[in-house]
Amino acid sequence: MEPILKVKNLTKEFPGVKALDNVQFDLFPGEVHILVGENGAGKSTLSKCILGAYQPESGEIYLEDKKVDFKTPKEALANGIAAVYQELTMIPYLNAAQNIFFNREPVYKGTNIINQKLMQTQAKELLRNLNCENIDTTKPVKYLGVAEQQMIEIAKAISIDPKIIIFDEPTATLSDREVESFFEQIHLLKKRNIGIIYVSHRMKEFHHIGDRITVLRDGKYIKTLREGELSDEELVNLMVGRDIAQVYVRTPNDHSGEALRVENISDRAGKVEDCSLVVNKGEIVGLAGLVGAGRTEMARLIFGIDKLKGGKIYLHGKEVSGKGPSFLVNEGLGFLPEDRKQLGLAVRAPISWNIAAVSLKKIFPHFFVSQSKNDEIADEYVKSLKIATPSVKKMARALSGGNQQKVVIAKWLSANTDVIIFDEPTRGIDVGAKMEIYALMDRLASEGKAILMISSEMQEIIGMSDRMYIMNNGSIAGHIEREEFAAEKIGQMMLLGS
Amino acid sequence: MKKIKQKILESKYVYVVLSLLFMMIISSLLSPSFLTLSNLITILRQASILLMLSLGLTAVVITGNIDLSVGSCAALTGCICAKMLVADVPVIAAMLISISIGLIIGVVNGFLVGVIKLPSFVATYGMNMVASGLAMIVMNGGVIYGLPAKFTTIGIGYVGSVPIPIIISGVMCLIVYILLQKTTFGRNVYMIGFNIQAAGYSAINCLGTLLAAYAFCGVTGALGGTMMTARLNAADAGMSETYGLQIVAAVVMGGTSLLGGEGGVVGTVIGAIILTIIVNIMNIVGVNSNWQNFAVGIVIILMVWIDIYTRSRRAKKLI
Amino acid sequence: MKNKEKYLKVPPALYMMLALMLIYGILVDNYFTAQNMVNIASQAAPLLVIACGQTLIVLLQGTDLSLGSIVSVVSVLWIVLLNLGVPMWLSMIVVLLSSAVFGLINGVIVAKGMLPAFIVTLGTQNIFKSVALLLCNSQTLYFSHSIFRTIAKEKLLGMPYSVWIAILCFIITWIVLRKTTFGMKITGLGGNSEALTLAGASISRNTIKAFVYAGVMAGIGGLLLCCRIESGNPNSGNGLEFNAIAAVLLGGTSMREGRGGVGGTIFGVLFMQVLKSGLTQVGLSSIYQNAIIGIVVLAAIIFDAFLKKQQEM
Incomplete structure (x- = not known):
């Protein structure tokens, strides 16, 4: 099987910091590839480069063997790469349906007027698939809890039917029940042959959903390994790069x-x-x-x-x-x-x-x-x-x-x-x-x-x-x-x- | 030597000074009478009132806010001062009362912005309405003229061959310069403008500093208003209308950034002079006065654009 | 369920308006007559239209200080065109197109230059005003045509046409904000502009559109005002931009987070007009009006902010 995404020798600099230094990465369809590292290791920077939110200084990104060079997240989105960010991208005074379909609203033919009914039905269905049927899709999201907003964010990413989804610490604010239904959803996505990049440092989660793990440290690529190949302690040592003592x-x-x-x-x-x-x-x-x-x-x-x-x-x-x-x-x-x-x-x-x-x-x-x-x-x-x-x-x-x-x-x-x-x-x-x-x-x-x-x-x-x-x-x-x-x-x- | 050269080129004031020179060359080409000593003194004298009005605003803009009420604050205080003078109130008392009214207006502005947390342009735009409305009430639609000579001296008198308004504004400039550059108060004004949240986390008294800056702006507005009244030897409710926009323009023209934290008095002095030259030359050439407002409007937008544009370029350079 | 109440709440402007009406009702004979209410409504018509446009700008965290000047320039331009013998329908189209251009100028400078809206529109306020003064050479221009009276005075179902036009503009703005894709983007611009970029919507294009919309609304407001005063006055729009901002803010639209909408603005507009019309009816000379309106509006805004703070506690 060919990887759906390949990243070669990616370098990205910020003032005073080399955020990414010659980083490699690849992703197969139907795989959950976990990105780990300490804060500042370059996980978020890498995912933002893939998404077109940052432009790398050098290096190449291939999507299905075609070299791509996204200038904006919009281009990445159009090519089937969606993301669920750490910071929420919700618009506070729009409701769940309006947020999910933002800038892609179903409209009546020939007008810019939104078909509210259709939008609500679709939003409800998306949320039902995520076991979140009790979220009120007509209420401004500002009045919903953080966890509910997070689930709407996930629904939004899924709704574009992507080839690749990037999750940046998606479970930080979720309760156990929500995490469980979220993992179920991830398994469903895998079955649909969607490639998933999962940024996290909760090791417990790796065993539930992970296929492969790539370790970054100080912006450098360290190693890619299969899930279960190393013990948790060995993994931590890889992340930190030296003896904790x-x-x-x-x-x-x-x-x-x-x-x-x-x-x-x-x-x-x-x-x-x-x-x-x-x-x-x-x-x-x-x-x-x-x-x-x-x-x-x-x-x-x-x-x-x-x-x-x-x-x-x-x-x-x-x-x-x-x-x-x-x-x-x-x-x-x-x-x-x-x-x-x-x-x-x-x-x-x-x-x-x-x-x-x-x-x-x-x-x-x-x-x-x-x-x-x-x-x-x-x-x-x-x-x-x-x-x-x-x-x-x-x-x-x-x-x-x-x-x-x-x-x-x-x-x-x-x-x-x-x-x-x-x-x-x-x-x-x-x-x-x-x-x-x-x-x-x-x-x-x-x-x-x-x-x-x-x-x-x-x-x-x-x-x-x-x-x-x-x-x-x-x-x-x-x-x-x-x-x-x-x-x-x-x-x-x-x-x-x- | 190279270092000095670079330092000069990096300084923001270079562009301000260059545009002043540019304006002067254009003006002397347009009108032979521009570069006469008497015209230059006239310009400085006209500029001195505009400068006085813009001094306090400079401090407010450095905090990252704005005061759109300075013009009408000047009109109101000028009118009240004139009204008191014709009612035989002593000159000193009349001026002090006017200045304290300016102070009150400033404090109310500061309260609206710092405590009620209204966006400063909304609050002071409202205050602008209130103050000009009050000026109309004070004047009751009339005009006052024929003020005591003791008072008009501050507008039209001379010490030697130097007009008194130039001296007053000059002294005030020096005071504001020291206040902003050399005192803990001035430092806090800048720190608030750079980042008011960080200033709060550094235990800087943000509200007090903001109130003081606005109060100061009201005071210079009132001083400018009384000077204007003395200069005209008359007062009416609409007398500061032409200044309204020029005050803001003088400050931004002098390189003080609307984003806060940058700029200072030196720039405002040059900005006020440039603007006065623009208006002066339009008068000499005989352009319809309506074009003046047109020009000032364009100047404001242009200067703010240059500020933001060069800033984003400098920021890019860092990355 | 407490939350639900919070965002369905009627803005305090309504209560303040009712309180004002009570005061006026005591001070003025025959205040609560149908005739007087119709009067207030017809005087409020231009402001309502302008405030509808201003609502969009406030929603995206700006203010348009040039709307009053657009009203002035539009009313002068209209009379100038009519005096030149341009047919009525053509003159209206030209006037509305020019107001769109004024809005476009604002929008392009704000969006492309990434400048604060208030300073740009403060500049253009003076520029447009100068254009108005230059167009009419600082004189009030007159032209008589039956259509003025028709729009301003003739009634349909008890209300002058101008009121119906204003209500139509209000409904259109409501639909635009609540039911169209563009409206979603305006709410987004104020609430979380990064979300627009991430969703691939253009911040600058939508900002420009909003300013053009506000410009056109000011144009329509200018035409309505012109019909009422049957002349083109370069000062006719003075202060309207502030009244519109006040109406929008009192209507519960916030400069943060993209909260609110045109639904509240109508209460703000009515409050402003009740206040203003009443002052004349009480018999206060126009000299006193500006100061009183300014003070009452600032007080109302403070009161409103205070109420919000209480709610958040």
Whole structure:
């Protein structure tokens, strides 16, 4: 049998990063080919290149032995390649049927007027095949749950009758029952000889649906193997590329004195309910959980961006409940948000300005600013954190992800914060830079700073944390000491609660 | 040497200065009387009022917002000032009251944008209606003229051979320059413009800074309005109509980006002068005044387009 | 089921309008007469048509500040053409075509230059206005023709033709937004423009179409207004763009997420017109009207935003 899709020597560069470096890939009809790798390994970039959303610098893509060069997803779509993205592509105030058939609506002959009845019937049928007959197809999708939206997204991809479907972490937000019916659907698609590219890092799923697995690391092609050829541990080693013990280095230190105490906090949106945790000086405390479990919401709540509905927060023993960020920063609290480019940095501003953003009033208490003094201070942090840049006057946008993250860390260090919340600190960063960030976090902890780390990467959170809290559906489902860390147990708590 | 050359070429102001030179050459070719000293001083004096009106707006635009109410804020405060002067209120008191009215308008704008979170152009466009409506009420359809000489000096007087409005605007420019470039407040104005969310996550007082920027914009609007009234030695509700669009045009012409975070006073000074030259030369050549608005409209769109176009090219260069 | 109520809700503009009517009813004798209601409706007709166009632009997260100027230029152009002896039917076609061109200019600059709509249309507002002033040399132009009276005054089923024309435009816009493929794209543009790209629909082409639509609606609004005042006035459209924006926002259309539609706009329009007409009836001189309308509208928008915040809590 001939492969339906062949990718040869694909290379794609972004500023400062080689996102894909000479990558190979192929896909047979009726096969589920799983793409694995850590965050930033190049899985999403590869699938976006295949889809025409990115144009690779070099390399070739063959669809059924014809060389293709899609400039837009539309061209890929017209050639039978559909995708279900990680981020939803739903239009909030259109209903399920309108979203599924967007830009392909059935119309009355000779007009642009949509045949609503036909569209509804077809949408209902598609959803019934996915065992989702109870989704209301007439309601704007905004008022549906995330899981329901995800199923509509899948229905949308199937509705074009594609040759290839790319799934990018499709089950992250689905419940067990939904995952089951989703897998059934995947088996049906396989029977129809559709090729499936499945981007995921949930190993449990591989056994259910996978045929072959391709491992990427740092944008490089590592290996393609049959499902079951390697044990889970061997697979992880392939993904990480080195012994885990080398990546996550922790220096033993003592944890004396309480830095942050959170008691029974809840937020107004109902995303966080009755959560408590403690972080001591010199400790790295992990906060694990699935996407949407309420971890980021909890961080925002502690940092005073969202308003508390109830509960108390203490910083160094002093009650700070209900205070805003500027007060908390003065008390020594810092926060590295998950979305580095949108929330962490002003990417168009110079590096020196970013580093001084929080500490400006501390550095210049007399209202007047001296740019040269600002640059000097920024230079110090560039040296001590090894930020790779020719000058602190450059825009933060010009830096690679890892160096940008270091700028954000420098921002908080310059303000003398000693309790720092890291929200997904290594997302979208290559492994080399990740190790530097880990080393930095370890250094900060041994200097006596308290760190609360939110992470979705099991290896990372197990490797770095002294203790760990696990969140499920808005509340703390469990608390585990380092000696008792076990991926199985943590994963169960993340999925099912305590 | 090479480095300096490159630095000059990369600077945004190059294009602004070049377009100023270009305008001056064109103008002197079109009209021999353009390059006379008296005409140049006239231009500077006309520009000084436009400049005053655009100064505060520069700060607001740097925060990534806009204020479309400056023109009518100037008209309203000018009218109130004139009304008080003919009622024998002392000059200083009348001016102070006018300026505080400008301040209030600015704060309300800031409130609508920062607290109610209306898009700034909607909120200030509404405020524009309100302020010009209030100006009409104040004037009751009439015109006031014959103001005390002590007051009109700030519009038509001289210190030596330099007109007073040029001095006032010059001093104000310096103040705004220092405020924006050399203080923590100015830094925060820029940081908000670069990325207001990141500024919030950096514990910068976004709302306070935004309110201050708008309030400041109201104050310069009021100062410009009183200067205009003094210059005309008269006030009527529609007196700032011709300025309405020019204020925004002066700011964007000076290279201050509507996306926020970039630009500054220097550009606005040159932008105001360029615009005044355009209007001046059209007057000298005798073009129908309706064409002036036409031209300013095109200038605005063109300048914003150039800004966005060069920005996307620079961004591409990075990739 | 709580959610369902949320999006089927009548916009607060309706309640505010009823409250206003009550106040006017107390202040003005014979306020609640059929004659007065018909009057308000016929005065609201041009605004309704313009606001229909504005709804599309607000839905795609923009605003068209040039619509008022298009109204002015259209009304002047129409009278100029008629004075030149152009036949009525031809003059109407030319006028509507030119308003489409004005919309096209806006749309092309916004979409192709990727510029903020408000600054582009602020520029074109002045350009179109200058064109209007140049066309008529800053004078009000007159022309008399029976069709003006027919459209503005003669009634069908108790309402002037102009009202029926406006309602027709409203229904067409409603169908366009809710029932056509183009309408889906407009909702998409405001809600998640990336979804358009991924589905292979052109962002710029649909943006341009929306601006052309808004231009034509402003053209029709201009013709209706012209019929009512029986002259071509270069200032006749002043401020209409703001009234239209206010009507759209008060009608519950949001500048974020592509929420809302023309169904709410009609309430916003009625609110604006009740407010405006009432001020004259109360006997307030026109000098006071702009400021009061501006203040009430801003207050209403603040109130509306406040209500929404309460609902989200």
